[in-house]
Amino acid sequence: MSKEFYSIGKVGEMCKLTTKALRYYDKMGILSPDKVCDESGYRYYSKKNLLSVPIIKYYKQSGFKLEEMRAFLEGTTYDFFDKSFGNKINELNELEKEINLKKRSVKDWHDLIVEAQMVIKNNACDVAVKYINSNTLTFLEQDFKYDYMDSIINIEFTNYIDSIENAITGPVIIHFPSTKDKLKGKCDKVCIMQQAILKCKEELSIDFGGWMAVTCYHIGSHDNINDTYIKMEEWAKDHGYICSKDAYERYVTDYWTTNNIDKFVTEILIKIEKKS
Structure with missing residues (x-):
């Protein structure tokens, strides 16, 4: 040489x-x-x-x-190489999990932003019927005081997710056990639900979807969301559907994304059956 x-x-x-x-x-x-x-x-x-x-x-x-x-x-020795490279593989596997978690969180949020843009652009506020795909969500029963900001950006729920060593993604969904009470301002208990990224224990999970629903997007403040409920119930009655007593609100964009309440997009879902 x-x-x-x-x-x-x-x-x-x-x-x-x-x-x-x-x-x-x-x-x-x-x-x-x-x-x-x-x-x-x-x-x-x-x-x-x-x-x-x-x-x-x-x-x-x-x-x-x-x-x-x-x-x-x-x-050095082959044994040292073996141990060092094995440790590096484990380290990179953990890093890969962390990156994939972040990537999914960003992608799911981006999907919601795109959905909201399309709804607002096309003023897509017509009532429709669709099948809601089955999913398993994590959940927490909570008191409800009609403070949407406090319920959607939810400190108690966030602390709960941390306590079960999980992470969440996708839209916040609130289940109202009684649509009637909700519209009258008498609903005091709800179930906060969201998609967990890591697999949850069965007792920490709840089934969502797997049924037909009458749905409608509500654009703007949550203060007048009852108007959309009334529109949906009237449409269902006129088209021969029976609505279940409960309802779900799926927050596509909200306080997490924008301070402009006029740009909020909420999808309301009510399970239905066709009148016999």
């Missing part, structure tokens, strides 16, 4: 590294120059020494820190 030595500038050019990075590698003890001139302080590297650079880059690509690389480059 060539006995030629290369200056730090030349090494940076050959290996696509900055002189700052090379000096830092020297400081960390993973790539030091073969010789340093006493008078000028210039650093010189042999070709053999530079062959460590592709290995360092590969370790870096694999997620190893400089401190972790040192033992590999100095030479």
Whole structure:
């Protein structure tokens, strides 16, 4: 192999590294120059020494820190490699889970924003009938005081999710056990529901969907949402449907997304059956 030595500038050019990075590698003890001139302080590297650079880059690509690389480059046992690489795989698996969780949270929220945009753009507030797909949600029974902001951005529910070591995604859904009481301002108990990202124990889960529903989007403040309920009930009666006594509100966009209550989008769902 060539006995030629290369200056730090030349090494940076050959290996696509900055002189700052090379000096830092020297400081960390993973790539030091073969010789340093006493008078000028210039650093010189042999070709053999530079062959460590592709290995360092590969370790870096694999997620190893400089401190972790040192033992590999100095030479170690296969057992040490086996343990170190196994630990790195476990570390990256955990990182992958964390990234996937964040990615799903952002994607689900983005989907809701797109849905709300389409509803507002097309003023899609007509009553319709559709099948609600089956899903399993996590839930918490709560008192209800008609303070929508407090119920949707829900500290108690957030603390509950933390306590069961889970994470949530998608829209908040509130189940009102009695539509009649809700419209009269007499509803004092509700069930807050949302999609859990991690699998929940059976006792912490509730089934949602798997039935036909009369649905309608409500655009704007929750203060006048009763008007949409009345419209839905009248439509169902005129079209030969019987509404269940309970109802669900699915908050597509709300206080989580915007302070402009005129841009809130809520989907109301009421289970129905066709009159015989």
